[in-house]
Every structure is written in structure tokens, then in C-alpha cells.
């Protein structure tokens with residue numbers, strides 16, 4: 001018998017950074033297998049279920065054979081129309097539903113495919129560090145060169161655009177931004193977006209603003225769209241997601257809006273790779289965008305209460321953490337004497353609590369760890385209790 005073919009992985013796969021959370025995942029599974037009560041504050045995935053009315057919209061649409069066939073690549077006209085209405089109401093920006101709106105199989109899909117549409121081998125893509133890992137992998141798949149823009153606390157976790165070398169800018173085609181930000185929970189002001197738009201248009205760089213957490217803000221604040229900036233549509237697209245907003249991570253639905261040519265190039269890549277979004281899910285997406293405000297408000301209140309509980313508890317224990325203004329993440333400085341990885345290992349082994357090491361999001365995440373607010377208050381209280389006990393025995 002001949003042995004199975006040994007495959008040398010394609011070099012683009014070998015260029016991907018190692019998965020830093022693998023060791024934590026393994027240790028977590030080990031502890032769970034031993035019967036330990038592990039509190040997982042690591043995952044960025046809502047524990048609150050999808051609202052009932054969205055599930056019912058999916059159920060009804062799934063019963064209709066009209067929805068069983070291939071969907072249009074560019075999405076259902078009704079879905080694009082609804083996105084237009086939602087966008088106009090939320091941001092007071094008018095979009096052309098035929099040219100400036102493209103439904104996505106989750107925003108990750110759009111982020112991953114965009115560089116294939118925009119970047120030639122050897123061209124630069126500017127990515128935030130720390131940042132969502134797909135900006136880098138999407139760039140590497142397109143054989144582009146990722147150039148990291150550090151997000152530093154002293155700059156409110158906004159990139160210092162003036163610090164990017166002219167040399168790099170010469171071959172830069174694309175820049176990813178992400179506000180409200182994962183993992184730092186920072187928000188961007190309209191002033192920053194205006195600066196980014198002016199910067200990008202002067203240098204011929206397309207901005208892709210990842211707005212996956214656009215609706216996840218607290219204390220009565222609202223996050224702006226980059227498309228609110230006059231002229232932004234000439235230089236930017238923005239990616240939205242229903243995942244976090246309506247607890248729909250598993251459903252895979254989002255959309256891109258803005259710069260019409262970039263939208264059509266992304267649509268061209270997609271039409272060669274996927275065949276649209278299951279229509280029943282688009283119909284459920286219409287329900288979410290049209291009627292989801294109340295459910296969103298209810299969920300934000302839940303996250304906000306968890307946030308207040310966690311942050312006040314941590315600060316009583318001697319941490320010094322400001323209240324995050326957005327997202328369901330807390331981005332917390334690691335106490336002196338530990339690296340991010342060492343602290344996370346201690347949390348896991350001593351307290352059976354999973355938190356995410358900041359360096360998993362890029363070198364500039366070193367010195368921080370991320371806690372997700374995606375567990376019930378009782379679990380947050382239990383976690384605080386374990387941290388307090390571990391403090392005492394130190």
C-alpha cells in the first residue's frame with residue numbers, strides 16, 4: 001500500500017502567525033476534562049441568545065421553497081433596501097442600494113476577501129496592532145505585506161498616521177481601522193475619522209473600517225460611521241455585522257457599504273467563491289435591522305451591568321481599569337512582574353479562569369489581557385472571588 005500523499009502546505013499558509021491561544025485552549029480542555037469548574041472570560045461570542053422574533057423570521061422563511069434556491073450574489077434587493085434605511089436612520093448617510101451596499105457571509109468574510117480584490121503581491125496593507133487577526137491573514141493570502149500601526153494607550157488606542165514612514169506609504173493600497181475596537185474597547189471620534197479620510201485620500205489608500213461593534217456602546221454614547229465624514233465614500237468602505245449586535249454570531253450575516261468601486265471589486269471576488277447568503281437568513285437579517293432596537297437596548301443593559309460589576313470589583317482588588325465605553329471587552333494592563341502569557345497561565349492554573357493574553361492580537365498587545373463580558377453576573381462574581389482569594393495567598 002502506498003502511504004498517503006505528504007502535502008507541503010502552501011507558503012501562504014506557512015506565513016500565518018502561530019495561533020497563540022492554542023496552548024490556553026489545550027490547558028482549558030485539560031482542566032475541564034479533570035472536572036474543574038472553568039470560567040471562560042476569553043471568547044468574544046455573546047452568551048445571550050438570538051432574539052425570538054429573529055428566530056421566528058428565519059423559521060417562516062425556511063418553510064418557503066422560494067428561499068431554498070441559490071440567492072443572488074449581490075444579496076436580496078429587500079435586504080439591501082433595509083440596510084439603506086437602517087443606515088440612513090442610524091447615521092444620516094444616504095447609500096445607493098445597488099452600488100454601495102453588499103451583504104456578506106459575516107463581516108469576517110468581507111475582511112478576509114477584500115485584500116484579494118485590492119492588493120497586488122508586494123503591496124502594503126496597513127493594519128492595527130493589537131488587532132483582529134484576519135486583517136493580517138487576509139493580507140498574507142493576497143500576498144500583500146502587512147505593516148502594523150501600533151495602537152497605544154497614550155494615543156487613546158488610535159493609530160498615529162503621521163508616524164507611518166513615507167517609504168511604506170508609497171506602496172500602501174489598503175488600511176484597516178476598527179472602532180469601537182477589539183481588543184482595546186477604544187472608540188474613535190469623528191475628528192479622527194476626518195483625519196484618516198484626509199490622510200488616505202491624499203495618498204490614494206482605501207480605508208476599510210471594520211465597524212463590527214458599531215452598536216455596542218454604553219452610557220448613552222453612539223459610535224459614528226466613517227461615512228459621516230464628507231468625501232469618505234470616495235476613499236472608504238465600512239464593514240458591519242449582525243453578529244455581536246443581535247447575538248447572531250453563528251448565523252453569518254453582515255454587510256459592506258461605501259466606495260462603489262471597492263464594493264463591486266469585492267463582489268467580484270465573492271461571486272467567484274461563494275453563491276450568496278441563504279435567503280432565509282437575509283430575511284431574518286431584515287427583521288433584525290427593522291425591529292431589533294429594543295432587543296439591542298436590553299442586551300446592552302445586561303453587558304453594561306456586567307461591565308460595572310467586573311470593573312468595580314477589579315478596582316477594589318487593586319487593579320486600575322477605566323470603564324470601557326464600548327464593545328463587550330475589558331482591556332486590562334498586566335500587573336508588574338508578569339508577561340501577558342504568564343498572567344493568563346496563572347489565571348488558568350490557579351483560578352481556573354480563562355482570559356486572553358494581549359500579545360495574541362499582535363506585539364503591541366503585550367502587557368495587557370482581555371476579559372469578555374459574555375458570561376452571567378453570577379460567574380463574574382465567582383471569578384472576582386477567585387481573584388481575591390488568589391491575591392490573599394500570594
Ligand SMILES: *Cc1c(COP(=O)(O)O)cnc(C)c1O
Pocket residue numbers: 044105106107108109132178182210212240241242243249252253254
Ligand atoms: C467578531 C468580529 C468580526 C467578525 O464578525 P462576523 O460578522 O461574525 O464575521 C469582525 N471584526 C471584529 C473586530 C470582530 O471582533
